[in-house]
Amino acid sequence: xxxxxxxxxxxxxxEALRHDVLRAHLVAQIFALEFATVYGxxxxxLTVAPLSHVQHNEPPVLAPSFPGPDNLPPVVRALYVRxxxxxxxxxxxxxxxxxxxxxxxHAELASxxxxxxxxxxxxxxxxxxxxxxxxxHLKNEAWFGCEEHQAKLPDGSFRPMLLPSSLYPDxxxxxxxxxxxxxxxxxxKRLRKVGAEEAxxxxxxxxxxxxxxxxxxxxxxxxxxxGCGICRxxxxxPTTQTLPEQFWDVVRHSPQVTDLPPVWQSFFYSLxxxxxxxxxxxxxxxxxxxxxxxxxxxxxxxxxxTSLRLVNPIPFVDRVIKLFCWKPPGxxxxxxxxxxxxxxxxxxxxxxKAHAKTMDSGLRVAIEKAVDSLLPADMTGNDAHLxxxxxxxxxxxxxxxxxxxxxxxxxxxxxxxAKLWIRRKEKxxxxxxxxxxxxxxxxxxxxxxxxxxxxxxxxxxxxxxxMSSLVDTVSxxxxxxxxxxxxxxxxxxxxxxxxxVNAIYAALLPFLKAAYPxxxxxATRTGKKSDSPSGLLALVTYLLDTIIKPTDGAxxxxxxxxxxxxxxxxxxxxxxxxxxxxxxxxxxxMATGQDPKxxxxxxxxxxxxxxxxxxxxxxxxxxxxxDNVLPPSSSDNDGILHSVTxxxxx
Numbered sequence: 001x002x003x004x005x006x007x008x009x010x011x012x013x014x015e016a017l018r019h020d021v022l023r024a025h026l027v028a029q030i031f032a033l034e035f036a037t038v039y040g041x042x043x044x045x046l047t048v049a050p051l052s053h054v055q056h057n058e059p060p061v062l063a064p065s066f067p068g069p070d071n072l073p074p075v076v077r078a079l080y081v082r083x084x085x086x087x088x089x090x091x092x093x094x095x096x097x098x099x100x101x102x103x104x105x106h107a108e109l110a111s112x113x114x115x116x117x118x119x120x121x122x123x124x125x126x127x128x129x130x131x132x133x134x135x136x137h138l139k140n141e142a143w144f145g146c147e148e149h150q151a152k153l154p155d156g157s158f159r160p161m162l163l164p165s166s167l168y169p170d171x172x173x174x175x176x177x178x179x180x181x182x183x184x185x186x187x188x189k190r191l192r193k194v195g196a197e198e199a200x201x202x203x204x205x206x207x208x209x210x211x212x213x214x215x216x217x218x219x220x221x222x223x224x225x226x227g228c229g230i231c232r233x234x235x236x237x238p239t240t241q242t243l244p245e246q247f248w249d250v251v252r253h254s255p256q257v258t259d260l261p262p263v264w265q266s267f268f269y270s271l272x273x274x275x276x277x278x279x280x281x282x283x284x285x286x287x288x289x290x291x292x293x294x295x296x297x298x299x300x301x302x303x304x305x306t307s308l309r310l311v312n313p314i315p316f317v318d319r320v321i322k323l324f325c326w327k328p329p330g331x332x333x334x335x336x337x338x339x340x341x342x343x344x345x346x347x348x349x350x351x352x353k354a355h356a357k358t359m360d361s362g363l364r365v366a367i368e369k370a371v372d373s374l375l376p377a378d379m380t381g382n383d384a385h386l387x388x389x390x391x392x393x394x395x396x397x398x399x400x401x402x403x404x405x406x407x408x409x410x411x412x413x414x415x416x417x418a419k420l421w422i423r424r425k426e427k428x429x430x431x432x433x434x435x436x437x438x439x440x441x442x443x444x445x446x447x448x449x450x451x452x453x454x455x456x457x458x459x460x461x462x463x464x465x466x467m468s469s470l471v472d473t474v475s476x477x478x479x480x481x482x483x484x485x486x487x488x489x490x491x492x493x494x495x496x497x498x499x500x501v502n503a504i505y506a507a508l509l510p511f512l513k514a515a516y517p518x519x520x521x522x523a524t525r526t527g528k529k530s531d532s533p534s535g536l537l538a539l540v541t542y543l544l545d546t547i548i549k550p551t552d553g554a555x556x557x558x559x560x561x562x563x564x565x566x567x568x569x570x571x572x573x574x575x576x577x578x579x580x581x582x583x584x585x586x587x588x589x590m591a592t593g594q595d596p597k598x599x600x601x602x603x604x605x606x607x608x609x610x611x612x613x614x615x616x617x618x619x620x621x622x623x624x625x626x627d628n629v630l631p632p633s634s635s636d637n638d639g640i641l642h643s644v645t646x647x648x649x650x
Contacts, residue, residue: 013147016165019564021590022583022607024133024168026615027561029608031132033057033616034073035125038110045387046117047125048190048597057613060620061630067098069106075616078624080105082554088542092534093449104442112433115379118387119343119430121187130185134172134217135224136561140164142224143231143558151228154235160563169221171590173213178593182209184285187389191597208493215501216281219274226267231548231558233263243548244541252523257516272512276505280497283481287344293478295338301471308464313454317447325440332435339434343427352420359417363406367414370402371421379429388423395419449534456535460521469511476507555622570614571606579606 036043036051037059043051060074068081085091085098117124144159145151146166153159181189182202234246241249254260257268283289300323307316327333332340340346356364374386386398392415399407399418407414433439457463480503488496522536532538547557571579582604589601621629 009148013165013167016147016162017167017171018580018583018587019162020137020165020168021171021587022567022579022611023561023564024137024172025583025586025607026564026567026612027136027619028129028133029612030075030616030619031128032125033059033612034076037073038076039114042114042385043125045389046114047123048187049123049125049129050596050600057609057616058632060617060632062620062624063628063630066624066628067102069102071106071110074620074629075623078620078628082546082623086542086546088538089449089453089534089536092532092538097445097449100442100445104438104445108438108442112439115426115430115433118379118389118426119339121389123185123187123190127185130172130176134169135220137164137168137172138217138221138224139228139558139560140562141166141221142228144562152232152236154232157235158559158562161565169217170214171587173217174210175590175593177206177209177213179595180597182206183213186285186287191389205493208497211494212277212281212284212497215498216274216277219270219277223267223270223274226263226270228558229263230267234544235548243544247540247544248523251519255517255520257513268512268516272505272508275508276501279477279504279508280481280501284484284497284500286484289481289484291341291344295341296474296478298334298338298341300334305464305468305471308467313451313458316454317450321444321447325435325443327435332431335440336431336435339431340427343430345424345427345431348420348423348427352417352424355413355417355420359413363414364417366404366406367399367418368421370399370404370407371418371425373402374398375422375425379425386422388419388426395422452532452534453536456522456532457518460525461518466511466515466518469514473507473511477504480504480507554625560622561619566618567611567615570610575606575610579611582607 032049032051035047035049039046062074062077066077066081068077068085070077072080085101090101091098113124116122140146140160141164143151144153144163146164148163150163176183179190180202181192182205184190234243237246239246250261250264254264257265260268283292303323304320307319311319324335324338325333327336371386376385386395390398395415395418396410399410399414410418454463480500483496483500483503491499522540525537545551546554550556568576568579585602586604586607589596589599594601617629617632
């Protein structure tokens with residue numbers, strides 16, 4: 001019986017893994033679809049994620065009455081409304097305030113985002129696709145249980161057709177770690193061509209990257225498991241109290257973290273561990289660590305702390321905005337200088353200067369004029385144009401197209417200088433945008449919601465003392481991370497990484513314990529007339545309702561992207577056979593570490609077409625509410641069905 005039991009267990013886990021991979025792929029591809037919708041042809045220079053197959057899917061359409069900017073794609077718009085715009089700290093300030101945010105998002109966010117992505121060369125799409133897939137799975141594990149271990153849910157709760165598998169996070173994170181650049185989301189690192197020696201070094205550190213990725217995943221798995229345990233307690237309690245009333249009742253009777261119930265304490269300490277791993281994951285990269293340290297040194301911390309002690313919230317926020325946005329004549333503002341550090345503008349300027357010394361001045365001027373003529377006047381737009389990420393052949397052809405005799409047969413040094421000049425223009429566009437009136441006006445408008453929050457915090461704890469503790473905590477974290485700048489002597493790289501995470505944890509724990517009394521003080525104020533519709537009490541109430549049991553009839557966050565059934569129900573039996581074959585191919589590609597940039601995946605006529613469209617509509621309905629998603633026209637459905645059936649049969 002034992003071999004039969006083992007075989008049945010493996011079959012169940014394999015089947016669960018197939019559903020996990022399908023669900024995560026569909027969710028990730030929805031974001032790829034919406035990214036391509038926003039950035040069009042220009043998207044190719046902003047990400048390494050495959051986009052060629054996402055151009056022909058029909059998006060769900062939200063109802064005209066649905067709030068938010070109508071130029072956002074459906075799921076992003078629904079998330080914006082529910083996760084940001086709907087938060088009481090913003091929504092509580094009224095429609096005029098919300099319109100100011102909506103107007104910026106509608107007119108400026110996409111172009112400003114593209115200028116940041118080009119300047120920083122950060123692949124935000126790949127980042128979102130990876131972490132949405134990972135955290136949505138960990139959420140499903142924590143709430144529903146995994147494999148044979150089904151969690152006890154409140155009566156009437158939704159359950160997926162199959163419990164998730166604990167195998168998927170390891171498959172996903174190990175796959176990411178094997179990609180070029182160690183799975184980095186920095187395009188410069190991801191796309192850089194390396195020699196044999198550097199490739200061998202990258203292979204030697206693969207074990208370290210996988211070790212850190214597994215530790216990160218396990219830390220957040222424990223955090224979400226404890227958090228969902230709290231949600232189950234609140235949702236299943238035999239009481240007439242609402243969820244927020246239960247939450248505040250527990251906090252009110254727990255002056256310190258050590259007074260909280262066991263599962264609440266488990267969540268707190270797991271969260272500290274997860275945050276320590278997150279800080280380590282971000283700043284173990286030497287470039288980012290040194291950038292952050294440089295930015296931290298530039299911040300006027302002592303001035304800000306002094307202002308906190310001397311003034312009330314409204315003038316404090318006004319002073320901070322002016323401090324960051326004020327531009328002396330002929331100079332950049334502090335915000336622009338920080339933006340320049342993020343984009344490493346000085347590094348590009350130094351490279352340009354060094355290459356200019358080796359070139360004929362006439363050729364150098366010709367290159368600069370040619371590039372300037374090929375680039376749009378407004379570099380922050382979304383239209384496709386020449387990019388420093390373009391292949392060498394594309395840049396050579398563009399230079400030759402200007403008709404300049406010096407550029408008809410550009411040499412390698414000419415191409416290098418042209419790329420550097422384009423790179424400078426990309427970074428300058430981002431820095432200029434940070435100092436523009438549109439961005440600074442928006443920052444002032446957005447920050448106008450902060451004083452009421454600070455005022456509420458001021459009434460609960462010594463906020464200046466807490467911020468002083470935060471400054472000390474950041475200094476301790478930077479000191480811990482500096483260990484990466486030294487080769488380990490008596491330890492392995494894995495042990496060094498563990499030591500760094502432990503040191504970050506030791507720095508974070510006292511600060512977060514010192515911050516907890518704020519929550520306790522808020523609990524003692526519940527029900528008082530001073531409660532504000534835009535305050536912290538309203539925020540906690542909104543989050544609890546949104547995550548566990550929305551009072552407006554919408555889906556809870558815990559149920560988002562939890563099941564593959566909506567995609568499978570849209571397919572015939574023959575299409576499902578094709579689909580599972582495509583899923584198995586995808587699992588094989590992930591298991592062997594195939595880079596989709598170097599080895600494009602074969603066409604997936606079912607998974608990336610009809611299944612994807614069905615799931616796109618399903619996810620939009622979950623986030624926005626089914627009543628806010630218009631039904632598709634039958635003619636569109638008939639065309640899609642015919643096309644997919646024909647491709648599947650061929």
